Structures are given as C-alpha cells and as structure tokens.
C-alpha cells in the first residue's frame with residue numbers, strides 16, 4: 001500500500017466518524033508516524049509503507065475515533081501505548097522461517113530447537129516465549145539467534161551445548177563439550193538408586209564416570225543424608241561437575257576426585273557404587289548421529305572395544321570397595337543387560353533389579369554384594 005492510498009483510507013475513515021477536518025487529521029497522523037514534515041508529504045505519495053507503519057496509523061485512527069478527539073488532543077498515554085508496538089507478527093514470521101531453516105537442514109525437532117534458541121536469546125522460559133514475541137527483537141539479538149541457528153543446522157551442534165544448560169531430574173546442569181549431555185534414561189538409574197538409598201542411614205555413595213555430575217549431584221540433592229563421591233578420569237569433565245555442585249547447592253555432601261576407575265579410590269565401605277560408563281562398542285560409535293559423534297566427548301561414549309570393558313572391570317573391583325550387602329547399580333546399553341548381569345554374578349553379586357526404560361528396553365541393572373537372590377523385572 002502506498003502513502004497516497006493510506007491517506008485516502010484515513011480520510012474516509014475519519015469522515016465516517018464525522019471529523020471536521022479528516023484530511024488534515026490524516027496528514028498529521030501519517031507525518032507523525034513516518035517522521036516527516038506534514039507539508040512535504042505530497043512528495044512521498046508513492047512511498048510504500050511497511051506493515052508496521054500501516055498498523056500504527058490504523059491504531060491512531062481507531063483511538064481517535066473511540067475517544068472522539070483530534071490528533072493533537074490525544075492524551076499522552078494513548079500515544080505511548082501505540083508507540084510501544086506489538087511486534088508479534090514480524091517475530092512469529094522470523095520464528096517460522098527459523099523452524100523451516102532447521103527442518104531443511106535435517107534437524108529433527110526443528111520447532112522445539114528453534115523455540116529453545118529464541119527463548120535463550122530473549123532470556124525467557126520457552127513455555128512463555130509467545131508472550132515475549134510482542135516486543136521488538138533487537139538487531140543484536142537477531143544476530144545471536146542467526147549464529148545459534150547456523151551452529152545447530154550446519155555444525156550439528158547439540159541444542160544443549162548451544163544453550164549451555166540442560167535439565168536433569170528437574171535440576172539445572174551446565175553442559176558443554178567437555179561432558180556428555182545427561183540423558184533421560186539416566187534418570188531411571190537415579191530414581192532406582194534413590195529408592196534404595198532413602199532406606200539407608202547416611203549412605204556412602206560412589207559414582208564412577210561422573211561427567212557433568214548429573215548422577216552425583218542429583219543423589220546428593222535428593223538424598224541429603226548421603227555422602228557422595230564422584231570420580232572421573234577427565235579433569236575437564238570434573239571442572240564442569242564442580243560448577244554443577246555449586247549451582248545445585250550440594251557442596252556439603254558431595255566431593256569429586258580424578259580417578260581412572262578405582263585407581264584413586266581408597267575407601268572400602270561404600271553402601272552403593274553407581275556407574276553409567278562409556279558403553280557404546282567401537283563399531284557402533286562410527287554410526288552415531290553427527291550431533292553425538294562430532295560434539296560429545298569420545299571418552300564418555302565408547303570404551304573403544306566391545307562396550308563391556310567398564311562393566312567387567314567395575315564388577316570385579318567393586319566388592320573390595322563395598323560394605324557387605326552394598327549395591328552396584330549400572331546403566332546399560334540396549335542389549336547389554338544380560339551380559340552385564342553375568343559379570344556381576346561372577347563377582348559375587350546377586351541381581352536384585354533389572355529395570356526397563358520408557359521404550360521397554362532393559363536399561364538399569366542393580367546387584368547386591370552377598371545379597372539374597374530376587375530378581376525384580378520392572379517396566
């Protein structure tokens with residue numbers, strides 16, 4: 001729509017409401033919105049107005065008609081209300097284009113990822129993003145959104161690393177490329193361990209391969225009477241774990257140690273040893289999706305062998321570090337529960353639970369040292 005057209009439209013509109021000088025009033029509105037001198041308007045009759053300018057002019061017309069006042073008589077608060085424009089239309093369009101861009105670049109959950117990126121840059125929760133789309137997105141914010149979308153689409157960087165924080169068991173965790181992104185499956189392991197630990201008095205817990213500290217921090221938080229030690233071979237990962245300990249305020253009952261499996265673990269009175277070790281076999285590692293293979297730490301994913309190295313080693317050495325009747329709890333890969341149970345039994349553990357994940361796959365194996373045999377298969 002050209003300036004001349006909107007001028008005619010406004011004039012007609014105000015005439016309908018019996019304004020005595022509809023042309024003059026229309027010129028005043030338009031020159032104000034376009035920030036032009038009224039007497040120069042005729043020189044811009046062919047100018048195409050933006051959607052935003054047209055909307056603003058219409059808003060002024062409506063308010064003047066409703067309040068039966070001229071443009072000069074409009075109260076200040078009404079003017080500022082119109083000036084604080086609603087940018088929803090443009091912003092929703094930008095969000096839609098971003099979703100399409102991710103989709104075109106094979107990002108599976110393109111809508112969710114785009115919404116998370118917008119919410120992150122606009123510093124709001126994703127669930128209330130639509131409310132925040134009313135305000136103007138500054139050019140700096142648009143640049144930041146563009147940068148993150150590019151990293152997600154072209155570099156295949158996982159959303160969680162782009163955001164720098166992710167939720168595990170309802171708690172916030174800092175995550176970056178030094179640590180594995182905590183998975184929902186691991187929440188099942190934590191949940192099962194929590195059931196057992198809450199029955200014990202001041203249980204002493206060791207988490208081998210703590211990574212971001214997801215398991216250690218959550219146990220320390222959920223079972224405040226516990227005393228937890230998180231061990232990892234990666235000094236880089238431990239730096240992140242320390243950050244997460246502080247973030248979740250569990251510095252009193254959680255410590256971290258650098259250790260190659262049990263190499264630096266001295267105590268022999270743990271009530272429970274938990275581990276979600278690197279369990280992807282070397283040959284399966286090659287076929288992982290780019291998000292995982294290109295960005296998550298190799299040493300957190302695979303043992304560079306058949307996927308059983310850590311289960312075997314931890315099962316063999318755990319009895320030395322556990323009290324009698326102490327527990328060993330593992331997260332296992334999709335087809336590993338049976339073989340892992342075998343290692344545990346061979347080292348004197350009674351299997352007390354094999355727990356399935358949400359897809360019905362055996363995901364957690366729990367054994368008790370010198371315990372009585374009773375295998376619970378839980379879905």
Ligand SMILES: C[S@@+](CC[C@H](N)C(=O)[O-])C[C@H]1O[C@@H](n2cnc3c(N)ncnc32)[C@H](O)[C@@H]1O
Nearest residue numbers: 182209210211232233234260261276277278300
């Ligand atoms: C699958 S990740 C688990 C991370 C975290 N516990 C979780 O569940 O999200 C495995 C972790 O084991 C650590 N790791 C690998 N080799 C190890 C070793 N020899 N001794 C101790 N930790 C090791 C890795 O650095 C990584 O942090």
